[in-house]
Amino acid sequence: MAIGNWLARLKSGLSKSSSKLVGGITDILTKKKLDDVALQELEDLLISADLGTATAAKLTQDLSKTRFGKEVTPEEVRTTLADEIAKILEPASLPLSVDPARKPFVVLVVGVNGAGKTTTIGKMAHHWRGEGHSVTLAAGDTFRAAAVEQLKVWGARTNSPVVAKDTGADSAGLAFEALMETRKRGDDVLLIDTAGRLQNKDILMAELQKVVRAIAKVDPTAPHATLLVLDATVGQNAHAQVEVFKQMVGVTGLVMTKLDGTAKGGVVVALAEKFKLPIHYVGVGEAAEDLRPFTSRTFARSLMGLDPEAT
Amino acid sequence: MFDTLTDKLGAALNKLTRRGALTEADVTAAMRDVRVALLEADVALPVVKDFIAKVSEKAVGEAVIKSVTPGQLVVKIVHDELIAMLGGEDAAQGVDLAAPAPVAVLMVGLQGSGKTTTTGKIANRLQNKDRKRVLMVSLDTYRPAAQEQLAILGKQAGVISLPIVAGQQPIDIAKRGLDEARRGGFDVVLFDTAGRLTIDEAMMTEIVALRDIIKPHETLLVTDAMIGQDSVTTATSFNEKIGITGIVLTRVDGDARGGAALSMRAVTGRPIKLIGVGEKIDALDVFSPERIAGRILGMGDVVSLVEKAVANIDQAEAEKAAARMAAGKFDLTDMLSQLQQIQRMGDMKGLLGLIPGMGTAMKQMKGGVDLDPKQFKRLEAIIQSMTPKERRVPDLIKASRKQRIATGSGTTVADVNKLLKQHQQMETMMKRMKKMGGMGALAGMFGGGGAAPGSLPGLPGGLGQRPGGFPFGKR
Numbered sequence: 001m002a003i004g005n006w007l008a009r010l011k012s013g014l015s016k017s018s019s020k021l022v023g024g025i026t027d028i029l030t031k032k033k034l035d036d037v038a039l040q041e042l043e044d045l046l047i048s049a050d051l052g053t054a055t056a057a058k059l060t061q062d063l064s065k066t067r068f069g070k071e072v073t074p075e076e077v078r079t080t081l082a083d084e085i086a087k088i089l090e091p092a093s094l095p096l097s098v099d100p101a102r103k104p105f106v107v108l109v110v111g112v113n114g115a116g117k118t119t120t121i122g123k124m125a126h127h128w129r130g131e132g133h134s135v136t137l138a139a140g141d142t143f144r145a146a147a148v149e150q151l152k153v154w155g156a157r158t159n160s161p162v163v164a165k166d167t168g169a170d171s172a173g174l175a176f177e178a179l180m181e182t183r184k185r186g187d188d189v190l191l192i193d194t195a196g197r198l199q200n201k202d203i204l205m206a207e208l209q210k211v212v213r214a215i216a217k218v219d220p221t222a223p224h225a226t227l228l229v230l231d232a233t234v235g236q237n238a239h240a241q242v243e244v245f246k247q248m249v250g251v252t253g254l255v256m257t258k259l260d261g262t263a264k265g266g267v268v269v270a271l272a273e274k275f276k277l278p279i280h281y282v283g284v285g286e287a288a289e290d291l292r293p294f295t296s297r298t299f300a301r302s303l304m305g306l307d308p309e310a311t
Numbered sequence: 312m313f314d315t316l317t318d319k320l321g322a323a324l325n326k327l328t329r330r331g332a333l334t335e336a337d338v339t340a341a342m343r344d345v346r347v348a349l350l351e352a353d354v355a356l357p358v359v360k361d362f363i364a365k366v367s368e369k370a371v372g373e374a375v376i377k378s379v380t381p382g383q384l385v386v387k388i389v390h391d392e393l394i395a396m397l398g399g400e401d402a403a404q405g406v407d408l409a410a411p412a413p414v415a416v417l418m419v420g421l422q423g424s425g426k427t428t429t430t431g432k433i434a435n436r437l438q439n440k441d442r443k444r445v446l447m448v449s450l451d452t453y454r455p456a457a458q459e460q461l462a463i464l465g466k467q468a469g470v471i472s473l474p475i476v477a478g479q480q481p482i483d484i485a486k487r488g489l490d491e492a493r494r495g496g497f498d499v500v501l502f503d504t505a506g507r508l509t510i511d512e513a514m515m516t517e518i519v520a521l522r523d524i525i526k527p528h529e530t531l532l533v534t535d536a537m538i539g540q541d542s543v544t545t546a547t548s549f550n551e552k553i554g555i556t557g558i559v560l561t562r563v564d565g566d567a568r569g570g571a572a573l574s575m576r577a578v579t580g581r582p583i584k585l586i587g588v589g590e591k592i593d594a595l596d597v598f599s600p601e602r603i604a605g606r607i608l609g610m611g612d613v614v615s616l617v618e619k620a621v622a623n624i625d626q627a628e629a630e631k632a633a634a635r636m637a638a639g640k641f642d643l644t645d646m647l648s649q650l651q652q653i654q655r656m657g658d659m660k661g662l663l664g665l666i667p668g669m670g671t672a673m674k675q676m677k678g679g680v681d682l683d684p685k686q687f688k689r690l691e692a693i694i695q696s697m698t699p700k701e702r703r704v705p706d707l708i709k710a711s712r713k714q715r716i717a718t719g720s721g722t723t724v725a726d727v728n729k730l731l732k733q734h735q736q737m738e739t740m741m742k743r744m745k746k747m748g749g750m751g752a753l754a755g756m757f758g759g760g761g762a763a764p765g766s767l768p769g770l771p772g773g774l775g776q777r778p779g780g781f782p783f784g785k786r
Contacts, residue, residue, distance in 0.1 A: 048356050050539040055348050113533060113562060113590075114423030119454075143590070145431075145467070146460035153455030167463075198565040231423060235353030235539025237567035258422060261508040262548070263541035284452070286422075 030200075033071045036212055042077070049266035049303070050235055055273070060082050073109030080157075082304040088269055089296030094278035096225055096253060096293075098133055104182045104190040106215060106222035108175075110208060111229035111253060113196030116257035116283060118147060120229050121191045123283065123290050123291035129158050133188040137242065139164035140171045143195040151193055161185070171195065171207065172214035179218040192223070199244035212249050226251050227280065232258045232265035239267075243274050246273035258281035260290070264303060321547040338370045341385045352607045353442040354570035358577045366392050390604055397573060397600035398582050404597050405584060406433060406499075407556070408443070409530040413492035413500045417525055418559075419518060419549055420533035422506030425561035427457060429533050430503040430588055431464030434597040440469050443498040447472040448488035450521060451505040461503050468592050471495075471740060481505075481517060485524050502527070509548030522553050531584065533559045534571060542571035543578045550579040560598070561587035572603050628652070639745035641738045643702040647694040654687050692720035693730050705731055 040059050048055035051298040062084055063077070098105045104147050107124070109117050118141065125135045137155050139162055141147035148164045155162035163178035182190040192209065197204035215222045230238055245251045256265050259282050268279055279294040301307065340362050348707035349359045370388050375381050408414045416433070430447060438445040447465050449472070451457035458475045465472035473488050476529045485502065492500035502525055522530065532546060532555045549555055558575050565587040572583050583598040629652065632645055695701060696719030701707050706730065708716070717724045 026655075044356055047350060048540050050541070053350050112537065112565070114425055116423055144428075145463035146456040149456035149459050151453070185471070200561060200566040201564075231535075231537075232533070233421060233538045233541045233545070235537060235542075235567070235570070236351055237353070237537040237565070240566055241537075258508075261421065261541070262510055262544040263539070267539065 004043040023098060026307075033069060034077075035066050035069065036305070039068075042081075044082065046081075046266065049166060049264035051266040052236055052270045055088075055266075060107065078304040078306055082300045082306055083198060083267055084149065086297045086300035089272050089279070089300060091276065092254075092268075092272035092279045093294055094253070094280065094295040096227075096278075096280040098128060098131075098189055099224060100156045100188075102152050102219075102221065102224050104136065104179070104187050105191045106179060106219065106224050106258075107192065108215065108223040108226045108249070109229060110194050110226060110251070111233075112198055112241060113144075115196065115229040115231045115234075116195055117141075117196065117229045118150050118154065119286070120191050120227075120257060120281070120291060123288055124156065124281070125154060125158040125160045125189075125191060126288035127291060128189050129160065134186075135160040135189045136178065136182040136185065136187045137162045137192060137194040138175055138182075140175055140178075140193045141167045141195040142167055142171045142174060147193070147195070153225045161187075166196055172210040175211045176214040176218060178200060179215055180221065183218070198260045199241050199248075205244065205248045208249050211235075225253060225280075227253050227255050229257060230265075230268070230271075232256055232261065233263035234265075234267060236267065238271060239274070242277065244255065246275065246277070251277065253278045255279070255281045255283065255291075260284040266303070320487060332372050332374050333370050333384070335367075335371050337381060338367050341370075341382070342367055345385075345389055348608060349570060349573075352568035352570035352609070353537075353542070353574075354607065355540050355574035355578075357543065358574045360390065361577065362396065362573075385438060386608070390608060393482040393604040393607060394575065394600045397603055398598070399577055399600065405741055406437065406531075407529055408437075408441075408499060411445070413489075413497045414529070415489070415492075415525050415527040416499060416501045416529045416531065417522060417527035417532050418501065418503050418533055419553065420506060421508065421535075421545060422454075424506065424533045424535045425559075425587055426506065426533045427451070427460050427464065427503050428590075429531075429585075429595070430461060430501050431468055431470075432472040432587065432592055433585070434465065434466035434499075434501055434740050435592045436595055437499055438468065444496065445470050446492050446497040446500045446501065447496065448484060448490065449473075449475075449503045450484050451481075451503060452481055452484075453505040457503075457505065464592065471497075481521060481540045482524060485521050489525065509545060509552070515552050527556075529557060531557050531559050532575070532579075532581075533561060534575065536555070536560050536562045536565060536569040536571060536586075537567040538571045542574045546579050546581075546668050550581065555579060555581055557582050557584040559583070559585045559587065563596075563603075564588045564594070568606050568609065569603055570607050572598075573607060580733070636741050637745065639742045641741040643694050643697065643705055643736075644699075646734050646737065647691060647702070650687055650691050650694075654691075687704055689720070689722060689726065690730055693717075693722055693727055696720040705734060 042063065043056045043060040046059055047053060051059070054062055059081060063080055067077070067080065096107075099277065109121055111117050121137060125137060128135050137160050139148040139151040141151070142165060145167065148167060152164065153160050154160075162179055163174065165174050171194065178192065179190060190214070192211070194208060195204075197208065199205065213227075226249055228242060228245045230241065234241070242251065242254070254268070254271070256268055256279060259265050260288055265282075271277070272279065281291050282294050282299070283291050301310065341476055345366070346359055346363055349362065350356065354362070366389055367393065370385055373384060373388065375384055406416060418430050420426050427449070430449075433445050434445045437443045447461055447470055449458040450463040451461075462472045462475065463648060464470075473484070473491055476484070476487075479487070481504070488500060488502065491497075502521070504518060504521065505514070507518065509515065530553060532549050534542060534545065538545070546555075546558070558572075558579070558581055560569065560572055560583055563569060573579075583603075586596050586598050588594045589594050628648060632648055632652075635641065693716060696716045697708070701712065701716075708727075713724045713727045717727050720727075
C-alpha cells in the first residue's frame with residue numbers, strides 16, 4: 001500500500017480524536033496572549049487527552065519558557081506542542097520488522113482483556129502476508145469463549161494456518177506445539193495470541209510466564225518480540241499495565257489500538273518517556289489494513305490537528 | 312482509614328495547628344492535591360472541576376474539631392461528597408425488570424468493553440439467582456465469532472440463546488429475538504450488540520434503529536474501569552444518541568482506580584448498576600458507592616477485602632482456628648492452615664491493595680516486602696515436611712530434625728529456623744491477645760487482624776515481623 005494512502009487513513013482516523021483538542025486550543029488562544037490562565041487551560045487540554053498530570057505540566061512549562069507573554073497564534077502553539085510531543089516519542093518510533101535470521105520469527109501478543117489482541121494479530125498477519133512472508137497463527141487464548149473461532153476467521157481472511165486446540169487447553173502447551181509445527185513447515189513468522197489478563201492477577205501472569213518458557217524450550221532466543229496491546233481509551237492504569245507486563249514477560253514493544261475513536265491515547269506520550277519502549281503499531285479501524293507502523297511526528301502532529309504530511 | 316490522601320493533604324495542611332475554621336486558603340491548598348488524586352484516578356477533568364468547586368464550598372468555614380486534623384477533615388468531606396455523587400446510599404440495585412414480560416435489555420458500548428461477557432453474566436444472574444426465564448440474542452454480526460461467544464456463554468450458564476442464522480442482519484435478528492421471546496414465554500430478553508465508536512455514524516444509526524425496534528426497558532452502557540478521560544465523551548454520546556438507563560463497569564477486579572465511574576455518573580445522571588469483578592460467569596456484583604469512592608481516593612476497599620476473604624475462607628476451619636487461638640493455642644498445624652487460607656484468598660498483591668494505605672506502603676517499602684507467592688509455598692513445604700508430633704510440639708525440632716526437614720522441603724536449615732521463629736512470635740502474640748480477650752470473627756482469617764492490630768500470620772519477609780506493622784485499622 002502506498003505510504004500516502006496510509007497517512008491519509010491515519011490522519012482521518014486521528015483527526016476525529018484530535019478535533020476537540022484542537023478546537024479547544026484555538027478557542028483559548030485566538031484572542032489573547034500566552035499568560036498563566038491560557039497556560040493552565042492548555043495544561044487542562046493535555047490532561048483531557050490522557051497525557052497525565054506530570055507530562056501535561058512539563059509540556060506546558062516548556063512552552064511557557066519560550067512563549068510566555070508573547071502574542072501567539074493557535075497554529076504556533078499547536079506546532080510547538082506537536083514538536084515537543086514528537087521529540088518525546090521519537091525514540092519510540094521503531095517499526096517492527098521480521099528478522100530473517102529467525103525462522104520462524106516468533107511474536108507473542110499480550111494485554112488486558114478487550115484491548116484488541118486478536119484483531120491486532122489478524123491485522124499484523126495481513127500486513128506481513130502483504131510483504132510476502134508466510135505466517136502461522138497460534139490461538140493461545142484458550143480461555144475466552146469463541147476466541148479460537150475468532151482467530152480462525154482471521155486465519156482464513158489472511159490465508160494463514162491456525163494452530164488451535166479446544167477452549168480450556170493449556171496455552172503453554174499450545175504455544176510449544178505451534179512453534180514446532182511452524183518450524184517444520186518453514187514459515188517465516190509465528191504470531192501467538194494469548195488470553196486477556198489483568199496485570200494484578202498473579203496466577204494468570206505466572207501462566208503467561210509459562211508460555212514464554214515453553215516457547216524458549218523450542219527456541220531459546222524466542223519470543224523475538226513480545227507486544228503489549230493497549231486500548232487508546234485507557235487512562236493512567238496503562239502505566240501499571242506496561243510496568244507489570246514488562247517485568248513479568250519482558251515486553252519489547254507496544255501496539256495502541258482503537259485510535260480512530262474519540263479517545264486520544266495521550267498516555268503513550270508519558271509511557272514512551274518512562275519505559276523507553278517502542279510503539280510499533282497503531283490501530284485506526286476494524287479492517288485488516290487499519291494497522292500501521294507508528295511514527296512519532298505523524299502521531300504528534302495528528303494529535304494536535306496538524307497536517308501530518310507537512311514538512 | 313483515609314491514609315493515602317490524608318498523608319498527601321497532611322503536607323499541605325500540617326502547618327495548621329491552630330483550631331478554628333478552615334479558611335479559603337487552606338482549602339485551596341488542599342484541593343490541589345485532591346485534584347491530582349482525582350485526575351490520577353482517571354476522573355474526567357470537567358467532573359474534577361465541578362467536584363472541587365462543590366467540595367471547596369462545603370469545606371470553607373467548616374470547624375476543625377479537636378479530634379481530627381484539618382487534613383482528615385478535608386478528606387472526610389471529599390469522601391462523603393464522592394459517595395453522594397456516585398449515587399449515595401440508595402444506589403441502584405441491578406437490572407430493573409419492572410415492565411411487562413418479556414423485558415428487553417439492550418447492551419451497548421465501545422469495542423472490547425466487555426459487553427458479551429457481561430450479557431452472559433447478567434443472564435446467569437437473572438436466571439439462576441432471580442429465577443427468571445432469560446433469552447440471549449447477539450446482534451454482533453461484525454466481530455468474528457461474537458455470536459458464537461454468546462452462544463457458548465449461554466451453554467455455560469444454562470441460558471437459552473437465539474439460534475444463529477448465518478448471514479442474517481442485526482435488525483432481522485432483533486425482530487426474530489423479540490418474536491421468540493414473546494412466543495417462548497420468556498421473562499427477559501437480553502440483546503448483545505457490536506462494539507461501536509460514537510463517531511461512527513453508520514454504526515450509531517444502526518443502534519438507534521435497533522433501539523426503536525427493541526424498545527428496551529433498560530439500555531445499559533458497558534464500560535471498562537480502566538478507561539481514561541474519554542469516559543465522558545463516550546457516556547455523553549451514547550446517552551444523547553440512544554438514551555441509556557444505566558451503566559455497567561467491567562474489570563473492577565483490576566487495579567485501575569475507576570474514576571470513570573464518577574465521570575459517567577456525573578455527566579449522564581444515570582446510575583452505575585452493576586460491576587464486573589472477574590472472568591467467571593458469576594463474577595458480577597451490584598454497585599456500591601462506598602467501595603468505589605475509597606478506590607478513587609486510593610484509600611483501599613475494605614468492603615471488598617472482607618467479602619473476598621469471607622468468600623474464600625473455609626468457614627468451619629476458620630471457626631476451629633479462631634476457637635483455638637482464643638484459647639491461646641497456636642501450633643504449626645494452625646500456622647499451616649492459616650497459610651493455606653491466605654493463599655486461597657487469591658493473589659496477595661491484589662488483596663493487599665484493597666487495604667487502606669497499603670498501596671503506598673508497599674511502594675515505600677520497595678524490596679522490604681517480599682510478596683512472592685512462592686514464599687508461601689516454601690513455608691507450607693517446610694511444615695509439611697514435619698511429623699504430626701513436631702507440628703504439635705515445635706520444641707522437639709533440634710539440629711538433626713531441622714536438617715531432615717530442610718532436606719525434605721528443599722530449603723535450608725536457616726529457612727526452617729526462620730519459620731520456627733515466626734511461629735514463635737505468632738504464638739506469643741496469640742497468648743497476648745488471649746489476655747486482652749474478645750477476638751472478632753475475623754480472628755480465623757487474620758489472626759486477630761480484625762479486632763486488634765496485629766501482623767498477618769505467616770506473612771513472609773519484613774511485614775509479618777514488624778510488630779503491629781500491618782496497617783490494617785491503623786487509625
